[in-house]
Amino acid sequence: MSDRLRAFYGQAIAVLLALAIGAVIIVLVDESPVKVFMTLLRGAFGDQTKIAGTLLQTTPILICGVAACVGLRGGMFNVGIEGQLFLGGFAAALVGFALPLPPGLHMIVALIVAVLAGAAWVSIPAYFRTRYNTNEVVSTILSNYVAVLLTSYFTIFLFKRPGGWSETPPILPSAYLPELFSFSRLNWGLVVGLVLAVVVAWLFRHTARGYSASMVGSAPKFAEYGGIDVKRQGFIVLLASGAIGGLAGGVETLGVHHRFMEGFAPGFGFDGLIAALLANGSPIGTIFTALFFGALRSGSLLLEVDTNASREIITVIQALIILSVSAQVLMKRRGDSTAGERRWKF
Amino acid sequence: MSNAFSTTTADRPAENAVELVGITKRFGAFTANENVNLTVRRGEIHAIIGENGAGKTTLMNILFGLLQPDEGKIRIDGQDVVFGDPAAAISAGLGMVHQHFKLVPSLSVAENIFLGMEIVNNGLIDHAAQIEKTRELSERVGLKVDPTERVSLVSVGIEQRIEILKVLVRGARTIILDEPTAVLTPQESRELFQTLRRFVADGMTVIFISHHLEEVMEVSDTVTVLRNGKHVATRPTAELTKADLVRMMVGRDVSFDRRPREATHGKVVLDVRNLWARDERRLPALRDVSFTVRAGEIVGIAGVAGNGQTELAEVLAGLRPASHGEAFLNGRDLTRLSPAAIRKTGFAHVPGDRMIRGVDGGASISSNLLMGRQYRAPWSRGGLLDWKATDRDAEAMIKRFDIRARGPHDTVKRLSGGNIQKVVLAREFTNDADFLLIDQPTRGVDIGAQEAIHSEIMSQRAAGRAVLVISVQLDELLTLADRILVLFNGHLMGEVDGNEADDETIGMMMAGLQPGEKERELVS
Numbered sequence: 001m002s003d004r005l006r007a008f009y010g011q012a013i014a015v016l017l018a019l020a021i022g023a024v025i026i027v028l029v030d031e032s033p034v035k036v037f038m039t040l041l042r043g044a045f046g047d048q049t050k051i052a053g054t055l056l057q058t059t060p061i062l063i064c065g066v067a068a069c070v071g072l073r074g075g076m077f078n079v080g081i082e083g084q085l086f087l088g089g090f091a092a093a094l095v096g097f098a099l100p101l102p103p104g105l106h107m108i109v110a111l112i113v114a115v116l117a118g119a120a121w122v123s124i125p126a127y128f129r130t131r132y133n134t135n136e137v138v139s140t141i142l143s144n145y146v147a148v149l150l151t152s153y154f155t156i157f158l159f160k161r162p163g164g165w166s167e168t169p170p171i172l173p174s175a176y177l178p179e180l181f182s183f184s185r186l187n188w189g190l191v192v193g194l195v196l197a198v199v200v201a202w203l204f205r206h207t208a209r210g211y212s213a214s215m216v217g218s219a220p221k222f223a224e225y226g227g228i229d230v231k232r233q234g235f236i237v238l239l240a241s242g243a244i245g246g247l248a249g250g251v252e253t254l255g256v257h258h259r260f261m262e263g264f265a266p267g268f269g270f271d272g273l274i275a276a277l278l279a280n281g282s283p284i285g286t287i288f289t290a291l292f293f294g295a296l297r298s299g300s301l302l303l304e305v306d307t308n309a310s311r312e313i314i315t316v317i318q319a320l321i322i323l324s325v326s327a328q329v330l331m332k333r334r335g336d337s338t339a340g341e342r343r344w345k346f
Numbered sequence: 347m348s349n350a351f352s353t354t355t356a357d358r359p360a361e362n363a364v365e366l367v368g369i370t371k372r373f374g375a376f377t378a379n380e381n382v383n384l385t386v387r388r389g390e391i392h393a394i395i396g397e398n399g400a401g402k403t404t405l406m407n408i409l410f411g412l413l414q415p416d417e418g419k420i421r422i423d424g425q426d427v428v429f430g431d432p433a434a435a436i437s438a439g440l441g442m443v444h445q446h447f448k449l450v451p452s453l454s455v456a457e458n459i460f461l462g463m464e465i466v467n468n469g470l471i472d473h474a475a476q477i478e479k480t481r482e483l484s485e486r487v488g489l490k491v492d493p494t495e496r497v498s499l500v501s502v503g504i505e506q507r508i509e510i511l512k513v514l515v516r517g518a519r520t521i522i523l524d525e526p527t528a529v530l531t532p533q534e535s536r537e538l539f540q541t542l543r544r545f546v547a548d549g550m551t552v553i554f555i556s557h558h559l560e561e562v563m564e565v566s567d568t569v570t571v572l573r574n575g576k577h578v579a580t581r582p583t584a585e586l587t588k589a590d591l592v593r594m595m596v597g598r599d600v601s602f603d604r605r606p607r608e609a610t611h612g613k614v615v616l617d618v619r620n621l622w623a624r625d626e627r628r629l630p631a632l633r634d635v636s637f638t639v640r641a642g643e644i645v646g647i648a649g650v651a652g653n654g655q656t657e658l659a660e661v662l663a664g665l666r667p668a669s670h671g672e673a674f675l676n677g678r679d680l681t682r683l684s685p686a687a688i689r690k691t692g693f694a695h696v697p698g699d700r701m702i703r704g705v706d707g708g709a710s711i712s713s714n715l716l717m718g719r720q721y722r723a724p725w726s727r728g729g730l731l732d733w734k735a736t737d738r739d740a741e742a743m744i745k746r747f748d749i750r751a752r753g754p755h756d757t758v759k760r761l762s763g764g765n766i767q768k769v770v771l772a773r774e775f776t777n778d779a780d781f782l783l784i785d786q787p788t789r790g791v792d793i794g795a796q797e798a799i800h801s802e803i804m805s806q807r808a809a810g811r812a813v814l815v816i817s818v819q820l821d822e823l824l825t826l827a828d829r830i831l832v833l834f835n836g837h838l839m840g841e842v843d844g845n846e847a848d849d850e851t852i853g854m855m856m857a858g859l860q861p862g863e864k865e866r867e868l869v870s
Contacts (some may be wrong), residue, residue, distance in 0.1 A: 208720040208729050215717065219706035225665065225697060226717035227689035 007280050014328050015278070015292075018320035025316060031309045040314075043302030044295035052184035053301075058294030059186075060085070060252050060265055062193035064272020065279070065286035066200050067118075067244035072281035073204055074237030075217035080125065080140030081245040082269025083147030084118035088249030090151040091117035093260035094159070096171025096253065103174040110175045111250045118246015119239050121147060126238035130231045136238065144269070152262050167261030177255035187255035193290075196244065197283040204283075213237050217281075245269065271297075274318065277325055293318070362424065363388040363520045363551035364409065364440075369418035371404055378404040379415070382577045384570055386520070388423075391542055391552045393562040393583070396572035397595055397764075397792030402555050405572070406522055410442045411435040422520075441518025443509045445525045451498035455491050456480040459512050483511060489541060502652060503534040510541075521545065523554040527561055528789075528818070531650045532853045539565040557790075559588045560821075571595055596794045604825055604844075605804050612641025615781050615812035616662075621671035621681075623657045631657040633836040634671075639781065639812040644803065646827030646844070647816040650856050654836040655816045656698060659785045662814075663695050664688040665703075675781055689718060694774040696767075698785035698816070704770040707759030711751060712740040714758050715773050743772040748798060764791040768799075775802055782806055785816045800825060820852055834858045 023033035044054045064081045071078035095110040125139035152166070161169045177187045204210040215223040216233045224230045252265045271293050278292075279285030300314040366384040370377065379401045386392045396402050407413040409420065411429030420427050422438045429435045432442070449458050456476040465475045480493035489507040497505065506526065513521055523542075527535040542552050542565060556562050562569060563583060571578040571594040578594050616639040625631035632654045639645045649655055660666035661681065662673055668681040675691050683691070697703035705714050716736050719725045724735045740754035747768045751761055758766055767790070774782065787803060788796040803826055806813055817823050823830050823844075830847050832839040832855035839855040854860070 206731050206733070208726045208731055211713075211716065211720045211731060215706060215709075218708055221702050222704065222706050222717070224685055225663065225695065225703040227686040229684065229686045 010328050011278055011280065011325065014324035015321055017324045018317055021320050022313065022317040026309055026313060029309060031307055036303065036307055036309050036313065039302050039306045040296065040299035042299070044299035048181075049183055050298065052181060052186040054291070054295045054298040055190055056184065056186045056256065056294075057297045058291050059189045059193050059255070060248050060268040061271045061275055061293050061297075062287060062290035063189075063196060063248035063251060064245060064269050065275035065290045066193070066197050066272075066283050067241045067248065068273040068276035069279070069281050069283045069286055070200060070237060070244060071241040072276055073217045074213040074233065074241075075220055076129075076234055076238045076241065077137045078122065078140050078238060078241040078245070079137055079273065080122060080143045080147075080242070080269075081248070081272055082267070083140075083144035084121050084242045084245030085249040085252070085265060085269045086147045086151045087121045088114035088118040088246030089253040089264055090154060090168075090249070090260045091246070092175075092250035092253040093168050093171055096175040097169045097259075100172060101174065106172065106174040107177060107254055110171075110254055111247060114246045114250025114253070115243045116246070118249065119243040122238050122242025122245070126235050126242070129238065130235045148263075151260065155260060155262060161259070165261065167259050170259045171254065175254055176258065177251060179255075185256055189251035189255040192247075192251055194287065196247075197287050200244075201283040248272070271318070274322055274325075278321065361387060363422070364553070365419075365421035365424075366405065366409060367419045367421065369405065369408060369415045369420075371401075371408060371413060371415050378575050379408070380575045382418075382572065382575070384577070385580065386551060386553055387568070388551050389546050389549055390567040391546055391554065391565055393566035393569045394553065394555050394572065395557070395559070395562055395569060395591060395595060396578075397794060400572040400595070400792075401575040402572055403524070404575075406442070406524065406553070406555065409435070410440060410522060436516050436518070439517060439519040440522065441513030441516060441520070442522040443506070443513055443524065443526060445528060447502075447505045447509050449497045449505055449508060451496070453497060454493065455495050455497060455500070455504075455508055456493035458497055458508055459493075459515055461512075463516070479515075480511065483514060487511075487514060487541070488544060502529045503531070503537075506530070506538070519549075520551040520553065523552065525555055525557065527556070527558060529651050531856055532820075532849070533857060534650075535561065557793075558819075559591050562591065563588060573597060592793060595792075598794075605800065607804070607807070607828070610640070610642035610807075610810075612643060612810060612812070614638045615641050615676065616814065617672075617674040618662075619672045619674075621658070621661060621673060622669045623654075623661045623666060624669055625657055630669075631836050632661065632668075635833075635836070635838050636671075637831055637838065637841075639814050641780070641812050642807055642810045643828050644807050644813040644815055644826050644844075646823035646830040647814065647833055648820055648823050648830050648852055648856060649818070649833035651818045653833045653856075655785070655818075655833055657836075658833070659695075659698060659783060659816055662688075662783055663693070663697075692778075692780035694777045694779035694782045696770050696774050696782070696784040696787060698789070700763075700767055700770055700789075701759075705758045705766060707757070707766075709758060710755045711744065711749070711758060711761075711769055712736050712754040714769055715740050715743055715754075717773065718777065743769075743776070747772040747802075748795070764795045767791050768795065771799060771802065775806060779811070781812045781814070783814050783816075787815060787817065788819070788822060796822075820849060820856075823847075823852075824849075832856055 026033045026036050043050060045051055064085060067081050068078060092110040092114040095113045101109055121143065122140065125136050125143055128134035128139055129136045155168055156166050159168045161167055177189050179185060179187045204214050212228045213233055216228060216230050220230055248268065249265065253260055257264055272290070275289040275293050276286050278289040296314045296317065300311045303309055303311050303313065362385050364384065364386040366382060369379050369382045371379040382401065382405060384405065394402050404413065408415050411432045411434050420429065427438055450461065459480050460476045465472045477493040484491050489511055491504060491507050491511065497508065526538060530538060545552055566583045568580060569583050569586060569591065570580040571591065573595060619636050621632055621635045622630060623632040635658065637645065647655055647658065657666060661668045664680060664683055664685040671681065673680040675693060678691050680688050701707060716725055720731065724732060726732060737754045744751060744754065749768045749772065750765050758769060784803065788799050791799060803813060803815065815823065815826055824847055827844045829844055830842045830852060832852055834856060835858060839858065842852060
């Protein structure tokens with residue numbers, strides 16, 4: 001328990017440090033950090049529409065974050081969630097406009113196809129990882145570019161809606177994810193994300209498979225020695241992570257845009273990964289870190305209206321968070337390595 | 347030594363090289379050192395012994411500036427000092443040779459020795475000067491090394507010499523050695539002791555931590571015994587016997603005589619035939635090894651660390667490919683199976699490298715004991731884990747194996763080394779496997795626990811299991827094994843009956859000689 005508490009403090013300090021450096025940068029561009037942060041807060045939580053807007057931004061970050069958690073806990077660094085999100089989003093749209101089905105069922109089939117598309121997309125790097133021990137970080141990063149361009153190609157050359165925009169035809173209303181409130185596009189996707197986070201946390205803690213997967217993640221040599229098929233486990237973990245990445249795309253398509261378009265959900269996959277890292281791979285923790293990043297995104301909409309700071313300041317703050325979280329990971333490793341040396345002395 | 351108790355006068359250097367007065371160190375509610383006093387006279391070899399968790403390492407870490415005491419004083423050469431970090435301790439003339447060497451394998455011997463204090467000429471490292479100085483020092487103190495050799499190519503014994511030279515180059519007058527002989531042959535140990543005696547004859551002081559009581563008896567002038575973080579006694583070694591030391595360490599009598607046993611004639615469980623394997627450098631590490639282990643039999647593998655034992659254990663466990671040969675367990679060839687499949691043939695394994703292979707240090711005791719059973723009742727049903735049953739099971743194991751922990755949720759890496767080993771043993775010994783591969787059963791485990799572990803191994807034998815024990819501690823094999831096989835340079839040098847084995851014969855075979863060859867050939 002004290003370990004977990006210490007991890008929490010560590011991450012909190014990382015965020016505060018990032019915000020502090022962000023404040024310095026804001027001062028350097030001749031703006032008041034207090035004003036900027038207050039505007040961010042107001043933009044994110046000022047009234048019920050704004051809160052709903054924040055939650056709308058949170059949803060894909062959360063689902064992508066859970067996808068990243070599955071990978072991290074299972075010892076696989078899936079940096080390809082962005083690509084799986086694009087594939088899943090496109091696949092859901094395809095089912096949504098091209099395959100008429102009864103309401104409800106239509107939505108579910110579209111989501112399932114999105115999940116399969118995400119899993120299929122990650123199966124390529126997963127295969128190379130398992131078969132040839134190719135570093136999955138590199139191959140999943142590269143697969144992002146292919147995914148984004150591939151879906152653009154599909155959209156523009158094969159399924160373009162007649163008219164000027166690079167987007168598919170709109171999906172049929174029978175495939176919509178229902179909205180939660182009348183005043184916002186916020187939809188059941190958020191509920192899907194929350195339930196998913198809880199379920200994934202439960203799976204890791206309470207099932208034999210989850211135990212095996214998390215052992216491969218935390219102590220691969222121990223897992224191998226203990227009789228777990230490490231390669232197979234890694235493949236499954238990547239596949240599951242990619243499937244959830246695909247689901248994130250499906251939810252975004254069916255809940256928000258109701259079509260697929262070029263650049264339809266930029267950066268959610270990466271934000272999700274950062275949210276998961278900041279939460280130390282805990283799906284429940286990711287709920288809160290995803291909300292934090294969702295609030296930053298949504299709050300920044302007001303930033304250029306009310307202050308002289310650019311929206312990009314939130315990108316800077318995110319980058320600073322990544323830096324301080326990684327610095328912390330490195331420091332922890334160093335601490336652990338000396339602990340390792342001492343462990344052997346009696 | 348006759349003037350050992352005379353008083354210090356102002357014009358003579360202080361009598362005591364190191365004095366620790368009333369040292370207390372707490373970690374939360376746990377007191378690692380409680381009011382410990384240690385006085386080390388100049389020019390003596392001072393051994394510090396005690397069980398795991400007795401506070402030896404904490405005390406040495408405090409002396410070397412790695413930890414700060416909560417109470418107490420440190421005096422070096424009669425001067426009060428406060429060491430904020432090891433650098434301060436080094437500049438006060440202390441040097442520490444750690445149990446696990448900290449050398450850079452890709453650099454040469456001389457580069458390692460001068461690492462961090464390179465001899466610089468016009469902004470460039472003066473390699474010639476470093477090599478020259480290394481050679482000069484190595485000859486002066488009688489620790490032969492080749493200054494230009496890469497460290498990755500030298501033996502463990504040489505690595506230790508390099509570590510000692512490193513400490514000397516930094517001007518140490520008092521050297522602390524942590525378990526220095528754990529990795530050495532009996533012959534190498536003897537050479538080390540000669541070196542240490544030369545050091546003290548030159549007026550230096552040696553503090554050394556050890557588990558091997560024979561060594562303590564052989565080499566030390568004075569012994570300090572710690573138990574449960576407290577100072578038990580400091581006595582001249584000459585006044586003590588081994589039994590006295592054990593009694594002071596453990597607080598009771600412990601015996602390491604050969605375990606009595608009934609002869610057994612079980613069926614062959616493990617059958618290793620013409621096994622070859624390579625090490626990380628792709629060099630042959632196991633050469634044509636063949637042997638069998640029968641049910642109800644303990645076979646010991648003796649040898650100096652690094653003569654193929656690790657490779658043998660890993661090949662059998664499926665963690666390293668065999669380049670040739672077979673190893674049948676219950677009729678199935680282990681060299682063709684994955685680690686997971688090998689487990690299913692009835693294979694239990696206590697790995698030599700317990701922190702990496704044996705446990706997930708960051709996880710709880712329960713979680714570590716669950717490994718390998720997560721798909722079986724009562725630990726799980728229908729794929730769902732029953733953590734309550736797992737915790738209950740863990741509590742029973744903690745009791746049975748006397749694991750010193752607060753409970754099943756304690757994080758494993760917070761336990762002492764001996765207790766971590768007990769977690770591994772608890773898991774592997776309760777798996778009902780036909781064959782147990784036990785690599786270094788009591789490495790770093792205290793004497794009381796060693797006895798308990800030996801009893802557990804004997805009861806596995808009595809239960810009809812086939813047991814293969816790999817150990818660098820010869821006395822352990824003499825206590826346990828029905829037959830002892832000696833590995834040297836990947837070859838099996840031969841087999842000795844456990845009832846007739848003696849140090850001398852096996853020691854020769856460990857050095858690569860057949861018994862009967864003459865002693866003088868050892869020198870060449």
